[in-house]
Amino acid sequence: MTRRLQGQSPVFPVDVLVVGLGPxxxxxxxxxxxxxxxxxxxxxxxxxxxxxxxxxxxxxxMGCHARDAAVYCQPITGMSTYLPSGVRHDSDFPGIMIHRGAFDRAIARQAERAGARLWTGTTLVGLDPVARVARVRQRGGMTSVTYRLLVAADGPHSSVAAHLGLPALELVQTRQYTVPLLKVHAETDIWLSGDYPGGYAWLFPKKGEANLGLGIDKRLTPDLKAPLDALHRTLVREGRVGAKILRRTGGAIPVGGLRGVLVHGEVLFVGDAAGLTHPITGGGIAPAVISGERAGGAAVAYLQGEDGALVDYDEEIRDLYQPGLDRAVARRRELIAAWRVSALDQDAPHRRGWIAFPEYLQDPPAREPGSHTPAPTTEERIPI
Ligand SMILES: Cc1cc2nc3c(=O)[nH]c(=O)nc-3n(C[C@H](O)[C@H](O)[C@H](O)COP(=O)(O)OP(=O)(O)OC[C@H]3O[C@@H](n4cnc5c(N)ncnc54)[C@H](O)[C@@H]3O)c2cc1C
Structure with missing residues (x-):
């Protein structure tokens, strides 16, 4: 129930405030x-x-989240990776193409059915983590939300992190066109090349359409449009996709690995806001769902009096993801260092820097003296 203190914005008390309604x-x-x-x-x-x-x-x-007909689009069986030499490497890579908007809405609906209140068009604009009060802005004005726990699920530019004075995450920028797909297929295509410094290009099929995009480290080159347009022209010439651009999108992807601490007082970080996105592939839906579920479980346990539940959440997520993320961060650093010297137009560094090749997992990444490198985990082998 909303309370109004005299001369102040309404106050809305909750147990758990979640900021951001992505996965x-x-x-x-x-x-x-x-x-x-x-x-x-x-x-x-x-x-x-x-x-x-x-x-x-x-x-x-993640297939259990794609059963709804509005979410499921088509199956994916493999990944074709194109190296700078033109050599194509095929690997097993089972997955599902989804309609992402419907995917996020299906999860939000489940939360609503379970009793959560969802306020869209509502932005967190202020935070007092000591008093545990968040200020949110809606069209109708400001509301103060008092909480016992806050889940920061507000993506790569986390405003919760900014309000807590935490550092911004290292990001890669992306640009993507949805184009007509003329030859239907069930593989994701990946291009590794000196043309995409700090990233890669992709074509992901969605029945008669495809998402054609690229990610680039803007510290190495500022232009995403020219290389994407060039790849698009090539694929049009090859008769694989149509010239028409049906939709455009883009956005930032965290690539620096996990935040040093995932729990700050009564604030838990999940998904992109926690730095859980894979620094090589940019895949982050699965870790967002899994960390979100674990954070929700930790919140319930904490509210029921389990004092260690929040620390356990941090440890659990680290156990699951840290080894894979550490390796990806190390590989990325190697690639960036090489890119600073010259355009990466040889196959070898890309084979070491991309998840589909055995070289990626072959030897441990360089680590600080004295620290040990855990063996690759299941999560590391299925990194998206
Ligand atoms: C172009 C592109 C392609 C990608 N492709 C894939 C892919 O194919 N597979 C994959 O696994 N991953 C992919 N990713 C990554 C994936 O989208 C993210 O990892 C995933 O969305 C993370 O989920 P999240 O819930 O942590 O954050 P988000 O999905 O970013 O959700 C955060 C939410 O918080 C809201 N928010 C932010 N600030 C505030 C605020 N102050 N107040 C209220 N709300 C706020 C935002 O509006 C947003 O809805 C891609 C990313 C990009 C940019």
């Missing part, structure tokens, strides 16, 4: 609400999941 926030809100907590999730966009900023691939283990 991470939706999952946290669902699990916390299912556990009986009073949950409010705020999303600055007017509609959950729109506009879509995604290439829309999820790995097979």
């Amino acid at each position: 991470g926030g939706g999952s946290a809100a669902r699990i916390a609400a299912e556990g009986g907590a009073r949950v409010l999730a705020v999303e600055r966009r007017a509609a959950v999941g729109e506009p879509v900023q995604c290439a829309e691939f999820i790995p097979l283990p």
